[in-house]
Amino acid sequence: MRGCTAALSRITGEASGADIGDTLALESFAASAARDENGRWPPINGAEVVARLVRGDKEAWDAFVERFSPVIYAAVSRTLRGRPQGEAEIRDLTQDVFLRLCKDDYRLLSRYEPKRSTLVTWLTVVATSTTLDALRRKRGQTVALDDMPEEAAAVDPVLPAPRLRIPKGLLSPRQALVLQLVFERDMDVAEVATLLAVNPQTVRSTQHKALVKLRKYFGEEG
Amino acid sequence: MNGPPRPYHEYGDESGMTGQDRNSAGDKALWRRYRGRAYGPEAAASPDLELIAAFLDGRLTGPERAAAEAWLAATPAAVEVLVAAQRARLSGERPIVPREIIARAQALADPAAPQAATAPGWRERLADLPRLLPMAQWAAAAALLALACYAGFDLGLESGLALDDPAGDLEIAASEGPAFEAEAPLDGLFDPYGSDPFANGETS
Numbered sequence: 001m002r003g004c005t006a007a008l009s010r011i012t013g014e015a016s017g018a019d020i021g022d023t024l025a026l027e028s029f030a031a032s033a034a035r036d037e038n039g040r041w042p043p044i045n046g047a048e049v050v051a052r053l054v055r056g057d058k059e060a061w062d063a064f065v066e067r068f069s070p071v072i073y074a075a076v077s078r079t080l081r082g083r084p085q086g087e088a089e090i091r092d093l094t095q096d097v098f099l100r101l102c103k104d105d106y107r108l109l110s111r112y113e114p115k116r117s118t119l120v121t122w123l124t125v126v127a128t129s130t131t132l133d134a135l136r137r138k139r140g141q142t143v144a145l146d147d148m149p150e151e152a153a154a155v156d157p158v159l160p161a162p163r164l165r166i167p168k169g170l171l172s173p174r175q176a177l178v179l180q181l182v183f184e185r186d187m188d189v190a191e192v193a194t195l196l197a198v199n200p201q202t203v204r205s206t207q208h209k210a211l212v213k214l215r216k217y218f219g220e221e222g
Numbered sequence: 223m224n225g226p227p228r229p230y231h232e233y234g235d236e237s238g239m240t241g242q243d244r245n246s247a248g249d250k251a252l253w254r255r256y257r258g259r260a261y262g263p264e265a266a267a268s269p270d271l272e273l274i275a276a277f278l279d280g281r282l283t284g285p286e287r288a289a290a291e292a293w294l295a296a297t298p299a300a301v302e303v304l305v306a307a308q309r310a311r312l313s314g315e316r317p318i319v320p321r322e323i324i325a326r327a328q329a330l331a332d333p334a335a336p337q338a339a340t341a342p343g344w345r346e347r348l349a350d351l352p353r354l355l356p357m358a359q360w361a362a363a364a365a366l367l368a369l370a371c372y373a374g375f376d377l378g379l380e381s382g383l384a385l386d387d388p389a390g391d392l393e394i395a396a397s398e399g400p401a402f403e404a405e406a407p408l409d410g411l412f413d414p415y416g417s418d419p420f421a422n423g424e425t426s
Contacts, residue, residue, distance in 0.1 A: 056331075058331050061328065061330075061331035062328045062331070065324055065327040065328045066324060066328075069319040069323060069324050069327060070316040070317055070318070070319050071316070073317055073319045073323065074310060074313070074315040074316060074317055075306075075307065075310040077315075077317065078306070078309060078310040078313055078315065079306045079310065091320070091322075091323050094319075094323055094327070095323065095326055095327060095330075098327040098330055099330055102330055102331060111271075111272060112272070113272055113276075115281070116272055116273075116275065116276035116279070116281050117272070117275035117276050117278065117279040117281060118279055121275045121278050121279050121307075121311065122271070122272070122275040124275075124307050124310050124311055125271050125274050125275045125278070125303060125307045126271055127310075128303050128306040128307040128310060129269060129271055129303045129307075131306075132299075132302055132303060132306060173288070173291045173292035173294075173295040173296075174288075174291050174295070176295040176296075177291050177294050177295040177301070179253045180253075180295065180298070180301055181301065181305065183249065183250045183253040184253075184298070184301075185301065185302070185305045187305065191308075194308075194312070195278075195304070195305070195308050196291070197280055211249055211252065211253075214252055214253070215252065218252075
Protein backbone atom coordinates (compact mmCIF):
# COMPACT_ATOMS: atom_id res chain seq x y z
CA MET A 1 0.00 0.00 0.00
CA ARG A 2 1.66 3.23 -1.07
CA GLY A 3 1.00 6.52 0.57
CA CYS A 4 0.13 4.93 3.91
CA THR A 5 2.09 2.66 6.09
CA ALA A 6 0.45 -0.36 7.61
CA ALA A 7 2.30 0.16 10.89
CA LEU A 8 -0.55 1.92 12.63
CA SER A 9 1.08 2.12 16.02
CA ARG A 10 4.29 3.72 14.79
CA ILE A 11 4.42 7.46 15.17
CA THR A 12 6.83 9.08 12.78
CA GLY A 13 8.44 12.43 13.24
CA GLU A 14 10.43 12.79 10.06
CA ALA A 15 10.64 16.14 8.33
CA SER A 16 8.62 16.56 5.18
CA GLY A 17 10.13 16.22 1.77
CA ALA A 18 8.80 19.59 0.62
CA ASP A 19 11.21 21.82 -1.20
CA ILE A 20 12.31 25.24 0.02
CA GLY A 21 9.80 27.05 -2.17
CA ASP A 22 6.98 25.33 -0.38
CA THR A 23 8.17 26.04 3.11
CA LEU A 24 6.35 29.26 3.80
CA ALA A 25 3.05 28.10 2.40
CA LEU A 26 3.50 24.82 4.17
CA GLU A 27 4.12 26.54 7.47
CA SER A 28 1.02 28.59 7.03
CA PHE A 29 -1.01 25.43 6.43
CA ALA A 30 0.60 23.74 9.41
CA ALA A 31 -0.29 26.77 11.50
CA SER A 32 -3.86 26.46 10.29
CA ALA A 33 -4.04 23.30 12.35
CA ALA A 34 -4.42 25.59 15.36
CA ARG A 35 -7.65 27.38 16.26
CA ASP A 36 -7.71 31.11 16.86
CA GLU A 37 -8.47 32.72 20.23
CA ASN A 38 -12.20 32.31 19.55
CA GLY A 39 -11.78 28.58 18.99
CA ARG A 40 -12.40 28.89 15.26
CA TRP A 41 -10.31 27.38 12.50
CA PRO A 42 -8.70 29.83 10.08
CA PRO A 43 -9.90 29.49 6.49
CA ILE A 44 -7.90 27.24 4.24
CA ASN A 45 -7.75 26.47 0.55
CA GLY A 46 -9.02 22.91 0.14
CA ALA A 47 -7.45 22.47 -3.29
CA GLU A 48 -4.05 23.58 -1.99
CA VAL A 49 -4.28 21.25 0.98
CA VAL A 50 -5.16 18.26 -1.14
CA ALA A 51 -2.43 19.06 -3.67
CA ARG A 52 0.17 18.97 -0.89
CA LEU A 53 -1.21 15.78 0.56
CA VAL A 54 -1.23 14.03 -2.78
CA ARG A 55 2.43 14.96 -3.16
CA GLY A 56 3.06 12.90 -0.02
CA ASP A 57 3.89 15.81 2.26
CA LYS A 58 4.09 14.38 5.77
CA GLU A 59 3.84 17.73 7.55
CA ALA A 60 0.77 18.65 5.53
CA TRP A 61 -0.77 15.28 6.41
CA ASP A 62 -0.16 15.85 10.11
CA ALA A 63 -1.81 19.27 9.91
CA PHE A 64 -4.67 17.85 7.88
CA VAL A 65 -5.32 15.12 10.46
CA GLU A 66 -5.13 17.63 13.30
CA ARG A 67 -7.62 19.92 11.68
CA PHE A 68 -10.12 17.54 10.12
CA SER A 69 -10.20 14.68 12.60
CA PRO A 70 -13.09 16.35 14.50
CA VAL A 71 -15.10 16.47 11.26
CA ILE A 72 -14.49 12.81 10.52
CA TYR A 73 -14.90 11.69 14.12
CA ALA A 74 -18.21 13.58 14.40
CA ALA A 75 -19.54 12.10 11.14
CA VAL A 76 -18.62 8.57 12.21
CA SER A 77 -20.13 8.90 15.68
CA ARG A 78 -23.27 10.61 14.31
CA THR A 79 -23.78 7.80 11.79
CA LEU A 80 -23.34 5.18 14.50
CA ARG A 81 -25.73 6.93 16.86
CA GLY A 82 -28.56 4.71 18.05
CA ARG A 83 -26.59 1.60 17.22
CA PRO A 84 -24.90 -0.63 19.77
CA GLN A 85 -21.37 0.30 18.65
CA GLY A 86 -19.12 1.79 21.29
CA GLU A 87 -16.21 4.18 21.51
CA ALA A 88 -13.74 1.59 20.24
CA GLU A 89 -15.80 1.21 17.06
CA ILE A 90 -15.80 4.97 16.51
CA ARG A 91 -12.03 5.09 16.94
CA ASP A 92 -11.46 2.20 14.54
CA LEU A 93 -13.78 3.65 11.92
CA THR A 94 -12.16 7.08 12.19
CA GLN A 95 -8.85 5.37 11.55
CA ASP A 96 -10.40 3.50 8.60
CA VAL A 97 -11.48 6.79 7.05
CA PHE A 98 -7.97 8.23 7.26
CA LEU A 99 -6.57 5.00 5.90
CA ARG A 100 -9.01 5.12 3.00
CA LEU A 101 -8.02 8.70 2.28
CA CYS A 102 -4.31 8.10 2.06
CA LYS A 103 -3.99 4.59 0.67
CA ASP A 104 -2.80 3.92 -2.89
CA ASP A 105 -0.99 7.25 -3.10
CA TYR A 106 -3.96 9.24 -1.77
CA ARG A 107 -6.15 7.96 -4.60
CA LEU A 108 -9.43 8.83 -2.87
CA LEU A 109 -8.20 12.21 -1.64
CA SER A 110 -7.11 13.15 -5.13
CA ARG A 111 -10.72 12.69 -6.29
CA TYR A 112 -11.82 15.67 -4.24
CA GLU A 113 -13.11 18.45 -6.48
CA PRO A 114 -12.89 21.87 -4.75
CA LYS A 115 -15.28 23.44 -7.25
CA ARG A 116 -18.06 21.01 -6.40
CA SER A 117 -17.96 20.99 -2.60
CA THR A 118 -16.13 22.17 0.46
CA LEU A 119 -13.53 19.87 1.96
CA VAL A 120 -15.57 19.58 5.17
CA THR A 121 -18.68 18.39 3.30
CA TRP A 122 -16.71 15.98 1.16
CA LEU A 123 -14.93 14.51 4.19
CA THR A 124 -18.26 14.17 5.99
CA VAL A 125 -19.63 12.23 3.03
CA VAL A 126 -16.54 9.99 2.88
CA ALA A 127 -16.69 9.31 6.63
CA THR A 128 -20.41 8.57 6.49
CA SER A 129 -20.02 6.26 3.51
CA THR A 130 -17.13 4.39 5.18
CA THR A 131 -19.18 3.92 8.34
CA LEU A 132 -22.24 2.69 6.48
CA ASP A 133 -20.09 0.29 4.47
CA ALA A 134 -18.69 -1.10 7.72
CA LEU A 135 -22.18 -1.52 9.15
CA ARG A 136 -23.30 -3.28 5.99
CA ARG A 137 -20.31 -5.64 6.15
CA LYS A 138 -21.08 -6.34 9.77
CA ARG A 139 -24.69 -7.11 8.97
CA GLY A 140 -23.50 -9.51 6.29
CA GLN A 141 -21.43 -11.51 8.74
CA THR A 142 -23.07 -14.69 9.86
CA VAL A 143 -23.95 -15.15 13.50
CA ALA A 144 -23.89 -18.57 15.10
CA LEU A 145 -27.39 -19.77 15.90
CA ASP A 146 -26.40 -20.36 19.53
CA ASP A 147 -25.26 -16.76 19.89
CA MET A 148 -28.46 -15.36 18.44
CA PRO A 149 -31.32 -14.24 20.68
CA GLU A 150 -34.27 -16.59 20.51
CA GLU A 151 -36.64 -13.99 19.12
CA ALA A 152 -34.16 -13.07 16.38
CA ALA A 153 -33.82 -16.68 15.32
CA ALA A 154 -37.58 -17.24 15.27
CA VAL A 155 -39.19 -17.66 11.87
CA ASP A 156 -41.82 -15.10 11.00
CA PRO A 157 -45.03 -17.05 10.54
CA VAL A 158 -46.53 -14.31 8.37
CA LEU A 159 -45.58 -14.67 4.75
CA PRO A 160 -44.70 -11.37 3.08
CA ALA A 161 -47.25 -10.08 0.64
CA PRO A 162 -46.12 -10.25 -2.97
CA ARG A 163 -44.80 -6.91 -4.16
CA LEU A 164 -46.31 -5.19 -7.10
CA ARG A 165 -44.36 -3.11 -9.50
CA ILE A 166 -44.47 0.65 -9.66
CA PRO A 167 -44.54 1.35 -13.38
CA LYS A 168 -41.71 3.43 -14.71
CA GLY A 169 -42.79 7.03 -15.02
CA LEU A 170 -45.69 6.80 -12.58
CA LEU A 171 -43.75 8.88 -10.08
CA SER A 172 -41.36 11.63 -11.02
CA PRO A 173 -37.80 11.19 -9.69
CA ARG A 174 -38.44 13.92 -7.14
CA GLN A 175 -41.69 12.31 -5.98
CA ALA A 176 -39.95 8.94 -5.58
CA LEU A 177 -37.08 10.63 -3.75
CA VAL A 178 -39.38 12.51 -1.40
CA LEU A 179 -41.31 9.34 -0.49
CA GLN A 180 -38.05 7.53 0.04
CA LEU A 181 -36.73 10.27 2.33
CA VAL A 182 -39.95 10.52 4.31
CA PHE A 183 -40.90 6.86 4.63
CA GLU A 184 -37.60 5.06 4.54
CA ARG A 185 -35.23 7.57 6.10
CA ASP A 186 -37.82 8.96 8.54
CA MET A 187 -37.08 12.56 7.65
CA ASP A 188 -39.64 15.21 8.44
CA VAL A 189 -40.83 17.75 5.90
CA ALA A 190 -38.47 20.46 7.12
CA GLU A 191 -35.45 18.15 6.84
CA VAL A 192 -36.41 17.09 3.32
CA ALA A 193 -36.95 20.71 2.32
CA THR A 194 -33.49 21.67 3.57
CA LEU A 195 -31.92 18.70 1.83
CA LEU A 196 -33.60 19.38 -1.49
CA ALA A 197 -33.22 23.16 -1.12
CA VAL A 198 -36.94 23.73 -1.70
CA ASN A 199 -39.84 25.23 0.22
CA PRO A 200 -41.46 22.90 2.82
CA GLN A 201 -44.76 23.41 1.04
CA THR A 202 -43.20 22.02 -2.13
CA VAL A 203 -42.22 18.89 -0.21
CA ARG A 204 -45.75 18.45 1.15
CA SER A 205 -47.24 18.98 -2.27
CA THR A 206 -44.82 16.54 -3.90
CA GLN A 207 -45.47 13.91 -1.25
CA HIS A 208 -49.23 14.30 -1.52
CA LYS A 209 -49.27 14.09 -5.31
CA ALA A 210 -47.07 11.00 -5.21
CA LEU A 211 -49.35 9.27 -2.73
CA VAL A 212 -52.43 10.13 -4.75
CA LYS A 213 -50.82 8.62 -7.84
CA LEU A 214 -49.89 5.46 -5.98
CA ARG A 215 -53.34 5.05 -4.47
CA LYS A 216 -55.01 5.69 -7.76
CA TYR A 217 -52.82 3.28 -9.67
CA PHE A 218 -53.10 0.45 -7.15
CA GLY A 219 -56.73 1.11 -6.33
CA GLU A 220 -56.07 1.77 -2.66
CA GLU A 221 -58.33 3.68 -0.37
CA GLY A 222 -57.28 7.30 0.15
CA MET B 223 -59.56 5.60 -4.61
CA ASN B 224 -62.71 7.37 -3.51
CA GLY B 225 -63.08 10.52 -5.54
CA PRO B 226 -60.45 13.12 -6.42
CA PRO B 227 -57.83 14.16 -3.86
CA ARG B 228 -58.76 17.07 -1.68
CA PRO B 229 -57.01 20.36 -2.34
CA TYR B 230 -54.46 21.45 0.24
CA HIS B 231 -56.57 24.23 1.74
CA GLU B 232 -59.06 21.63 2.90
CA TYR B 233 -56.49 19.89 5.04
CA GLY B 234 -56.66 20.13 8.79
CA ASP B 235 -53.72 22.26 9.91
CA GLU B 236 -51.40 24.98 8.72
CA SER B 237 -48.88 22.47 7.46
CA GLY B 238 -51.35 21.54 4.78
CA MET B 239 -51.49 17.88 5.79
CA THR B 240 -53.67 15.92 8.16
CA GLY B 241 -52.19 13.64 10.73
CA GLN B 242 -53.09 10.75 8.47
CA ASP B 243 -51.24 12.20 5.51
CA ARG B 244 -48.15 13.21 7.48
CA ASN B 245 -45.94 10.16 7.48
CA SER B 246 -48.92 8.07 8.43
CA ALA B 247 -48.51 4.38 8.93
CA GLY B 248 -50.86 3.74 6.02
CA ASP B 249 -48.86 5.86 3.59
CA LYS B 250 -45.64 4.33 4.79
CA ALA B 251 -47.03 0.84 4.32
CA LEU B 252 -48.29 1.81 0.87
CA TRP B 253 -44.87 3.02 -0.21
CA ARG B 254 -43.03 0.09 1.31
CA ARG B 255 -45.34 -2.37 -0.41
CA TYR B 256 -44.43 -1.09 -3.84
CA ARG B 257 -41.06 0.59 -3.59
CA GLY B 258 -39.17 -2.71 -3.76
CA ARG B 259 -39.75 -2.83 -7.49
CA ALA B 260 -39.34 0.89 -8.03
CA TYR B 261 -35.55 0.76 -8.03
CA GLY B 262 -33.69 0.21 -11.23
CA PRO B 263 -30.31 -1.37 -11.86
CA GLU B 264 -28.68 1.73 -10.34
CA ALA B 265 -29.86 0.49 -6.95
CA ALA B 266 -26.83 -1.73 -6.60
CA ALA B 267 -24.37 0.94 -7.78
CA SER B 268 -21.88 2.36 -5.32
CA PRO B 269 -22.62 5.96 -4.35
CA ASP B 270 -20.82 8.77 -6.14
CA LEU B 271 -19.36 10.59 -3.15
CA GLU B 272 -18.39 13.71 -5.10
CA LEU B 273 -21.90 14.07 -6.49
CA ILE B 274 -23.44 13.64 -3.04
CA ALA B 275 -21.11 16.29 -1.60
CA ALA B 276 -21.93 18.66 -4.46
CA PHE B 277 -25.64 18.03 -3.89
CA LEU B 278 -25.32 18.79 -0.18
CA ASP B 279 -23.39 21.99 -0.82
CA GLY B 280 -25.91 23.12 -3.44
CA ARG B 281 -23.29 23.51 -6.12
CA LEU B 282 -25.16 21.74 -8.89
CA THR B 283 -26.87 23.62 -11.67
CA GLY B 284 -30.60 23.10 -12.30
CA PRO B 285 -30.27 20.27 -14.83
CA GLU B 286 -27.44 18.69 -12.83
CA ARG B 287 -29.57 18.77 -9.72
CA ALA B 288 -32.54 17.20 -11.50
CA ALA B 289 -30.27 14.46 -12.85
CA ALA B 290 -28.84 13.95 -9.37
CA GLU B 291 -32.34 13.63 -7.91
CA ALA B 292 -33.22 11.01 -10.52
CA TRP B 293 -30.05 9.11 -9.71
CA LEU B 294 -30.70 9.35 -5.97
CA ALA B 295 -34.30 8.18 -6.38
CA ALA B 296 -32.99 5.02 -8.03
CA THR B 297 -30.03 4.45 -5.69
CA PRO B 298 -31.03 3.76 -2.09
CA ALA B 299 -27.41 3.32 -0.97
CA ALA B 300 -26.66 6.85 -2.13
CA VAL B 301 -29.72 8.22 -0.32
CA GLU B 302 -28.56 6.50 2.84
CA VAL B 303 -25.18 8.26 2.61
CA LEU B 304 -26.81 11.54 1.64
CA VAL B 305 -29.17 11.57 4.62
CA ALA B 306 -26.56 10.45 7.15
CA ALA B 307 -24.07 13.04 5.88
CA GLN B 308 -26.72 15.76 5.94
CA ARG B 309 -27.60 14.94 9.54
CA ALA B 310 -23.93 14.93 10.51
CA ARG B 311 -23.45 18.30 8.81
CA LEU B 312 -26.46 19.89 10.44
CA SER B 313 -25.57 18.61 13.88
CA GLY B 314 -22.50 20.82 13.73
CA GLU B 315 -20.80 18.64 16.29
CA ARG B 316 -17.06 19.09 16.56
CA PRO B 317 -15.98 16.79 19.36
CA ILE B 318 -12.54 16.87 20.92
CA VAL B 319 -10.81 13.93 19.34
CA PRO B 320 -8.61 11.82 21.62
CA ARG B 321 -4.90 12.44 20.96
CA GLU B 322 -4.36 8.73 20.46
CA ILE B 323 -6.63 8.74 17.38
CA ILE B 324 -4.86 11.76 15.91
CA ALA B 325 -1.43 10.25 16.51
CA ARG B 326 -2.44 6.96 14.92
CA ALA B 327 -3.89 8.72 11.89
CA GLN B 328 -0.80 10.91 11.51
CA ALA B 329 1.36 7.80 11.62
CA LEU B 330 -0.48 6.46 8.59
CA ALA B 331 1.38 8.77 6.22
CA ASP B 332 4.36 6.93 4.90
CA PRO B 333 7.53 9.04 5.21
CA ALA B 334 8.82 7.25 2.13
CA ALA B 335 5.90 8.54 0.10
CA PRO B 336 7.66 11.73 -1.17
CA GLN B 337 10.48 9.60 -2.52
CA ALA B 338 8.00 7.16 -3.94
CA ALA B 339 6.15 10.03 -5.55
CA THR B 340 9.28 11.38 -7.20
CA ALA B 341 10.58 7.95 -8.22
CA PRO B 342 9.77 7.18 -11.85
CA GLY B 343 6.62 5.17 -12.35
CA TRP B 344 6.09 2.62 -15.09
CA ARG B 345 4.96 5.30 -17.53
CA GLU B 346 8.16 7.29 -17.03
CA ARG B 347 10.19 4.11 -17.37
CA LEU B 348 8.44 3.28 -20.62
CA ALA B 349 9.14 6.81 -21.84
CA ASP B 350 12.83 6.24 -21.02
CA LEU B 351 12.94 3.04 -23.02
CA PRO B 352 14.50 4.57 -26.18
CA ARG B 353 17.33 5.98 -24.07
CA LEU B 354 17.85 2.68 -22.30
CA LEU B 355 17.61 0.52 -25.43
CA PRO B 356 21.29 0.82 -26.61
CA MET B 357 22.47 -0.07 -23.11
CA ALA B 358 20.19 -3.07 -23.10
CA GLN B 359 21.51 -4.13 -26.50
CA TRP B 360 25.12 -3.96 -25.27
CA ALA B 361 24.21 -5.94 -22.18
CA ALA B 362 22.46 -8.59 -24.26
CA ALA B 363 25.43 -8.85 -26.63
CA ALA B 364 27.85 -9.27 -23.72
CA ALA B 365 25.65 -11.95 -22.19
CA LEU B 366 25.47 -13.80 -25.53
CA LEU B 367 29.24 -13.62 -25.91
CA ALA B 368 29.81 -15.03 -22.43
CA LEU B 369 27.35 -17.82 -23.12
CA ALA B 370 29.05 -18.65 -26.42
CA CYS B 371 32.48 -18.76 -24.72
CA TYR B 372 31.26 -21.10 -22.04
CA ALA B 373 29.50 -23.37 -24.52
CA GLY B 374 32.58 -23.45 -26.74
CA PHE B 375 34.86 -24.34 -23.84
CA ASP B 376 32.53 -27.09 -22.66
CA LEU B 377 32.15 -28.50 -26.15
CA GLY B 378 35.89 -28.37 -26.74
CA LEU B 379 36.58 -30.28 -23.54
CA GLU B 380 34.15 -33.03 -24.45
CA SER B 381 35.33 -33.36 -28.04
CA GLY B 382 39.01 -33.50 -26.88
CA LEU B 383 38.31 -36.50 -24.67
CA ALA B 384 36.38 -38.18 -27.41
CA LEU B 385 39.34 -37.91 -29.80
CA ASP B 386 41.85 -39.37 -27.34
CA ASP B 387 39.64 -42.19 -26.25
CA PRO B 388 36.78 -42.87 -28.66
CA ALA B 389 35.34 -45.66 -26.46
CA GLY B 390 35.39 -43.51 -23.37
CA ASP B 391 37.32 -46.17 -21.37
CA LEU B 392 39.87 -43.72 -20.19
CA GLU B 393 37.33 -41.59 -18.54
CA ILE B 394 35.65 -44.59 -16.85
CA ALA B 395 38.97 -45.99 -15.67
CA ALA B 396 39.97 -42.63 -14.30
CA SER B 397 36.78 -42.38 -12.35
CA GLU B 398 37.11 -45.90 -10.88
CA GLY B 399 40.73 -45.66 -9.90
CA PRO B 400 43.56 -48.11 -10.71
CA ALA B 401 42.43 -51.57 -11.89
CA PHE B 402 44.80 -53.50 -9.62
CA GLU B 403 43.28 -52.10 -6.48
CA ALA B 404 39.87 -53.44 -7.47
CA GLU B 405 41.18 -57.01 -7.80
CA ALA B 406 42.34 -57.52 -4.22
CA PRO B 407 39.00 -57.52 -2.40
CA LEU B 408 37.42 -59.55 -5.19
CA ASP B 409 39.74 -62.44 -4.42
CA GLY B 410 38.38 -62.74 -0.93
CA LEU B 411 34.81 -62.36 -1.98
CA PHE B 412 34.91 -65.26 -4.39
CA ASP B 413 36.76 -67.59 -1.99
CA PRO B 414 34.11 -69.56 -0.07
CA TYR B 415 36.70 -71.47 1.92
CA GLY B 416 38.65 -68.48 3.01
CA SER B 417 41.81 -69.79 1.46
CA ASP B 418 43.29 -70.42 -1.90
CA PRO B 419 43.45 -74.17 -2.70
CA PHE B 420 46.39 -73.47 -4.93
CA ALA B 421 48.26 -71.55 -2.29
CA ASN B 422 50.18 -74.57 -1.07
CA GLY B 423 51.31 -75.45 -4.51
CA GLU B 424 49.09 -78.52 -4.62
CA THR B 425 48.32 -79.75 -8.00
CA SER B 426 45.70 -82.17 -9.08
